[in-house]
Amino acid sequence: MKVAHTFQAEGITAGYENRTILHDVSINIPSNKISVLIGANGCGKSTLLKTMGRLIKPFSGQITLDGKPIDKIPPKQFAQVLGFLPQSPIVPEGITVTDLVGRGRYPHQKFLKGWTKKDYEAVAEAMEIMNITEYADRHIDELSGGQRQRVWIAMALAQQTDILFLDEPTTYLDITYQVEILDLLTDLNRKYGTTIVMVLHDINLSARYADHIFALHNGQIMAEGEPSKVISSNLIKDIFGLHCTVIRDPVSDSPFVVPIGRHHNHVRMYS
Amino acid sequence: MNESVNLIRVGRIKRRRRYIIVTSILAIIAFVLCCAMLMLGNTIYPVDDVLRVLLGEEVKGASFAIGTIRLPRMLAGVFAGFAFGVGGYVFQTMLRNPLANPNVIGITAGSSAAAVFSIIVLHASYAVVSIASVIGGLATVIVIFLLSRGTSFSIGRLILIGIGIQAMLNAVISYLLLIGQQHDIPTAMRWLSGSLNGSKMETLYPLIVVVLIFAPIIIASEKRLELLDLGEQTATSLGVHTDKTRIVLLTSSVIILALATATTGPIAFVAFLSGPIANRLVGIGFSNIIPSGLVGIILVLASDLVGQFAFVARYPVGVITGILGAPYLIYLLYRMNRKGNL
Numbered sequence: 045m046k047v048a049h050t051f052q053a054e055g056i057t058a059g060y061e062n063r064t065i066l067h068d069v070s071i072n073i074p075s076n077k078i079s080v081l082i083g084a085n086g087c088g089k090s091t092l093l094k095t096m097g098r099l100i101k102p103f104s105g106q107i108t109l110d111g112k113p114i115d116k117i118p119p120k121q122f123a124q125v126l127g128f129l130p131q132s133p134i135v136p137e138g139i140t141v142t143d144l145v146g147r148g149r150y151p152h153q154k155f156l157k158g159w160t161k162k163d164y165e166a167v168a169e170a171m172e173i174m175n176i177t178e179y180a181d182r183h184i185d186e187l188s189g190g191q192r193q194r195v196w197i198a199m200a201l202a203q204q205t206d207i208l209f210l211d212e213p214t215t216y217l218d219i220t221y222q223v224e225i226l227d228l229l230t231d232l233n234r235k236y237g238t239t240i241v242m243v244l245h246d247i248n249l250s251a252r253y254a255d256h257i258f259a260l261h262n263g264q265i266m267a268e269g270e271p272s273k274v275i276s277s278n279l280i281k282d283i284f285g286l287h288c289t290v291i292r293d294p295v296s297d298s299p300f301v302v303p304i305g306r307h308h309n310h311v312r313m314y315s
Numbered sequence: 316m317n318e319s320v321n322l323i324r325v326g327r328i329k330r331r332r333r334y335i336i337v338t339s340i341l342a343i344i345a346f347v348l349c350c351a352m353l354m355l356g357n358t359i360y361p362v363d364d365v366l367r368v369l370l371g372e373e374v375k376g377a378s379f380a381i382g383t384i385r386l387p388r389m390l391a392g393v394f395a396g397f398a399f400g401v402g403g404y405v406f407q408t409m410l411r412n413p414l415a416n417p418n419v420i421g422i423t424a425g426s427s428a429a430a431v432f433s434i435i436v437l438h439a440s441y442a443v444v445s446i447a448s449v450i451g452g453l454a455t456v457i458v459i460f461l462l463s464r465g466t467s468f469s470i471g472r473l474i475l476i477g478i479g480i481q482a483m484l485n486a487v488i489s490y491l492l493l494i495g496q497q498h499d500i501p502t503a504m505r506w507l508s509g510s511l512n513g514s515k516m517e518t519l520y521p522l523i524v525v526v527l528i529f530a531p532i533i534i535a536s537e538k539r540l541e542l543l544d545l546g547e548q549t550a551t552s553l554g555v556h557t558d559k560t561r562i563v564l565l566t567s568s569v570i571i572l573a574l575a576t577a578t579t580g581p582i583a584f585v586a587f588l589s590g591p592i593a594n595r596l597v598g599i600g601f602s603n604i605i606p607s608g609l610v611g612i613i614l615v616l617a618s619d620l621v622g623q624f625a626f627v628a629r630y631p632v633g634v635i636t637g638i639l640g641a642p643y644l645i646y647l648l649y650r651m652n653r654k655g656n657l
Binding site: 094097098099118119120121122123124126127128129130133134136137138139140142143146147148150151153155156159164165167168169171172177180181203209 | 319330546
């Protein structure tokens with residue numbers, strides 16, 4: 045079972061060069077749960093994830109992991125606790141699945157040492173969880189988008205961290221693969237207690253898979269909490285500017301957003 | 316679980332074995348070429364004469380030919396070839412593009428220009444020439460990176476800017492050679508395409524020392540170089556100090572490249588060809604720094620032997636490597652243009 049951590053950000057303002065995207069955001073990541081950041085394009089969800097994952101330095105504010113400021117933790121040690129899967133990782137040409145997944149072991153490896161028994165076990169386990177063992181010796185470039193995404197997640201799993209951040213892990217995937225990836229991540233959370241924080245575009249899938257939702261708007265957190273408490277037609281109107289009606293997902297009983305649009309707003313049945 | 320461990324272990328051992336076998340074969344070929352460099356010439360000396368000279372015995376005729384001419388020539392080829400191979404591989408891997416190598420983007424030209432300037436204009440000593448070539452190489456890297464920063468960094472732009480800078484620097488070299496004295500003209504070839512002619516023991520030491528210091532630093536960073544290949548964000552999230560790693564790798568590579576250039580001239584295309592050849596032979600997954608260095612040695616020594624003995628006239632090594640490299644450059648440009656990722 046994964047260790048529980050307190051992972052907090054306090055009053056962070058962050059962005060890129062001369063563009064401030066996050067304004068004074070404070071957030072407390074629920075340990076051993078699945079959290080999802082939602083919000084319109086450019087609202088800062090990805091920036092927040094990157095700032096907490098130490099890929100971007102905040103202009104001000106403090107992020108602490110178990111009470112320690114994250115910029116005081118040596119990078120390799122931090123990487124043993126938190127894994128991060130970027131939105132579009134770069135695929136090196138001609139590398140095999142095993143070797144790529146194995147690169148996730150870097151934070152645990154000693155200087156100039158080869159693979160240990162532990163490394164082999166961690167890689168094998170990660171590949172089993174993601175169902176990619178059969179592709180072990182295949183080259184990444186021969187795999188489909190969904191298979192590739194499983195390889196990347198396996199790489200992050202081989203890192204064996206208690207916390208896993210994923211920046212839009214389902215974007216560009218067919219709906220079948222989106223559900224498959226989210227199911228696998230849920231397995232991971234239920235089985236090992238891995239704390240998962242991710243950015244998703246699909247609100248309905250977010251509502252179904254998340255234990256906790258952070259809704260962002262203009263670089264600030266508008267609402268957070270359980271999906272059934274947070275997602276309402278008013279919130280969707282506020283953060284996306286979209287008129288909608290919220291019903292119950294017939295499968296999972298989670299909130300389900302149905303957009304209205306200009307051509308169907310005479311139908312008043314649901315509102 | 317155990318089954319999967321075995322499965323991935325078998326695959327990895329197979330690839331590791333291929334790495335070791337290919338690297339050993341490359342090392343053997345390089346060694347054979349070293350011996351050939353010492354044995355062949357106007358007079359062909361047998362192995363035991365060569366050995367006796369190397370052990371410090373005085374052998375009539377052979378001592379001069381081998382000790383003073385062939386040995387420095389061979390060592391210059393070995394160290395420069397290794398430096399070009401390793402430096403080229405680091406650039407190509409770090410920038411994830413085979414075109415992004417010191418020959419094409421003008422870093423060796425920067426070193427050459429600085430070296431030619433200090434020879435022709437400043438009449439500087441060899442030590443100053445070496446230092447100037449290092450500074451020239453580093454300055455070129457910095458200028459290229461600054462110019463290609465713009466609003467958003469792109470490797471395609473970096474390469475195009477590099478090609479432009481290289482053309483400018485080559486113009487500077489040609490100009491300097493023109494205003495230089497008549498008797499400097501034969502050296503012109505050396506600074507335009509590189510040559511092992513006239514290598515002397517005393518001018519080799521800086522290159523040898525620098526390669527012995529910086530090549531291990533580069534080899535020790537190989538894991539981090541592999542991770543940089545996954546992109547900035549993935550590397551950072553795995554705990555790599557990406558900026559620090561890049562600076563260490565770039566500086567070390569530029570220093571060995573610059574001294575190799577100051578010693579033999581910019582032997583055309585060796586830095587460009589070695590990495591792709593090594594990757595093709597070994598496969599990707601293990602860092603191919605050492606195989607690239609060995610391929611560099613083989614390219615330089617083999618081309619030098621061909622240039623010396625295959626034709627009626629003698630050609631400097633850079634002419635031969637140029638003949639090998641140019642078609643590959645055209646092929647690569649053609650392929651990348653079709654894929655649209657230049």
